[in-house]
Amino acid sequence: MRAATFQGKGTIDVRHMPDPKIVNPRDAIIEVTSTAICGSDLHLYDGVIPGVEKDDILGHEFMGRVLDVGRDSTLTIGQRVVVPFTIFCGHCFQCSEQRYSACDNSCPVEEQEVAEKAFGYPLAGMFGYSHLTGGYAGGQAEYVRIPYSDVLPLVVPDDIPDDRLLFLSDILPTGWMAALNAEIEPGDTIAVWGCGPVGLFTILSAFQQKAGRVIAIDGVPGRLAMAESLGAEPVNFHETDILDALKQMTGGVGPDAVIDAVGMEAHGFSIDNIADKIKQTVGMGQDRAHVLRQAIMACRKGGRVSVPGVYGGKADLFPLGAMMQKGLQLRTGQTHVRRYTDELLDMIERDVIDPSFLISHRLPLDDAAKGYRNFRDHQDEWIKVVMQP
Amino acid sequence: MNLANWARYGLAATLATAAGGVLFYKRQPHANRDAAPARSARHVRRFGDYRVTGATVSIRATADQIIDCWQNDATLWPQLEYLPFPEGNQDDLLLPPAELRAMASVPMRIRIVTRREGELIAWRSEGEGQADMHGRLRLSDNGSKGIAVEVIMAVRPPHFASALKTEAMMAEALELGLLRDLRRMKMLIEAGEIATAKMRPDAA
Structure with missing residues (x-):
């Protein structure tokens, strides 16, 4: 099969790889019909997430049709499925509490040690997202092996096009969970840093969850325009002092909740971010946490901080004093995708939301390298890239 | 009191303190006097010549299911x-896996010495193997998280491994291996299969 593979920092190549087969009884094999490049794929592309090896197949946003099933799979051949990016067994303590992205059993034992050293405990498995999360082959390929196929994939109706369903695999539930983690009360003012795909779905979700106002912060005019079209009030960090602007826009109180939808590769020319960039470049640190620092400083006293943005290391200058003294609550985590997909699918079926507005470019899988390069370097136009194998 | 007296009394006080310290130390229970090293908590790390190590996981299953998996799967x-x-139908014998066998220079025989239903199984090695080993698997209730399964093993390493660094490396490998073993057992019991990222069965 053809698959988009990692060949080194900044190098993606579509290569011929062996077709996947059924390995375990609960497995299924799907033929991918649509797959997308995620903002967090760029962390792998840029080499800031460790544990990615040459020839690893990338991609964790994908959907397709069932091609083969193992003995214990409940899927049937030909069914159409969206596959959540966090792999879970469905039976461990964490899964029983619907904390699917914390599953105890989905990361192969031999891949658990590095994450356990870095984070205290091993992580759950994820598709195409380094050996820290199991080393599973990703979905930017013609075929994918799906473990635990009796509980993991979401079976979707045949009459809804891929474009409206694909983002149930990651970014739509991620935006939804980010808004839920902000514990929005009706009428609240929410500030969202980052108007990339996750940020835009966070804005959409915040309004669905009864936010009164959403302030969208980014430095890319095209993305700010999309945020504005969703009803948010745009603020360009290149032109404005963010802390001052947020105080002014909220009557001196500050946002009720702040959401960092940027993560470990924040942009901007602040002193802390320049220091982070230098540390990241020379390998002394992984995270450029400027946005998280700013969001914590901007949040009102007693407010909530939600972090869907991906971090992987130990950020310096973390404003712990502001967290404590203002009595903030912090909630974060990889998305428990499958907990939210039934509700979100229902909203798509009822036309309450249509996630396909996000798609800016469609490419064949063979152009994956071009897709990655432009998605990273031309963010004003390349909002979301969807590929067809 | 002149300077000589100060020195005399000072010396006496120092000696008395040292003697008291030695007596106090002698009265303390010492781990290395324990006749069954593997029953102590593994954070002690050492019992005389024995290195103590182990691992713990929680499994959502009954104690019987866990023992059944270990004995029969x-x-x-x-x-x-x-x-x-x-080891097959020989009830009181256990078979050492390959990595554990490699630690001993001659074939290792392991016999179950204690069995408390649904709670504990303890074993020790027999015979002429250079690596003497005690171990036990203990089950205890961990509420909604299932049954806590703890394995502790106390190993007196072979002579060639008694150099401290080699011994530490052996203990580290043993601890990591036991943790991997318990996690595989947890996967098999809870999920019905052992997770793998391999794409084809011949490579699994």
């Missing part, structure tokens, strides 16, 4: 690295 045994497992 033949799909588990080839995956084990250090956790001994029952």
Whole structure:
């Protein structure tokens, strides 16, 4: 099969790889019909997430049709499925509490040690997202092996096009969970840093969850325009002092909740971010946490901080004093995708939301390298890239 | 009091303090006097010549299901690295997995010495193997998280490994191996299969 593979920092190549087969009884094999490049794929592309090896197949946003099933799979051949990016067994303590992205059993034992050293405990498995999360082959390929196929994939109706369903695999539930983690009360003012795909779905979700106002912060005019079209009030960090602007826009109180939808590769020319960039470049640190620092400083006293943005290391200058003294609550985590997909699918079926507005470019899988390069370097136009194998 | 007296009394006080310290130390219970090293908590790390190590997981299953998997699930045994497992129909014997066998210079025989239903199984090695080993698997209730399964093994390493660094490396490998073994057992019991990222069965 053809698959988009990692060949080194900044190098993606579509290569011929062996077709996947059924390995375990609960497995299924799907033929991918649509797959997308995620903002967090760029962390792998840029080499800031460790544990990615040459020839690893990338991609964790994908959907397709069932091609083969193992003995214990409940899927049937030909069914159409969206596959959540966090792999879970469905039976461990964490899964029983619907904390699917914390599953105890989905990361192969031999891949658990590095994450356990870095984070205290091993992580759950994820598709195409380094050996820290199991080393599973990703979905930017013609075929994918799906473990635990009796509980993991979401079976979707045949009459809804891929474009409206694909983002149930990651970014739509991620935006939804980010808004839920902000514990929005009706009428609240929410500030969202980052108007990339996750940020835009966070804005959409915040309004669905009864936010009164959403302030969208980014430095890319095209993305700010999309945020504005969703009803948010745009603020360009290149032109404005963010802390001052947020105080002014909220009557001196500050946002009720702040959401960092940027993560470990924040942009901007602040002193802390320049220091982070230098540390990241020379390998002394992984995270450029400027946005998280700013969001914590901007949040009102007693407010909530939600972090869907991906971090992987130990950020310096973390404003712990502001967290404590203002009595903030912090909630974060990889998305428990499958907990939210039934509700979100229902909203798509009822036309309450249509996630396909996000798609800016469609490419064949063979152009994956071009897709990655432009998605990273031309963010004003390349909002979301969807590929067809 | 002149300077000589100060020196005399000072010396006496120092000697008395040292003697008291020695007496106090002698009265303390010492781990290395324990006749059954593996029953102590593994954070002690050492009992005389023995290195103590182990691992713990919680499994959502009954104690009987866990013991049943360990004793009877033949799909588990080839995956084990250090956790001994029952040897066919010989009830009181356990078979050491390959990695554990490699620690001894001659074949190792392991016999179950204590069995408390649903709670504890303890074993020790017999014979002329250079690596003497005690171990136990203990089950205890961990509420909604299931049953806590703890394996502790105390190993007196072979002579060539008694140099401290080699011994530490051996203990580290043993601890990691036991943790992997327990996690494989947890996967098999809870999820019905052992997770793998391999794409094809011939490579699994």
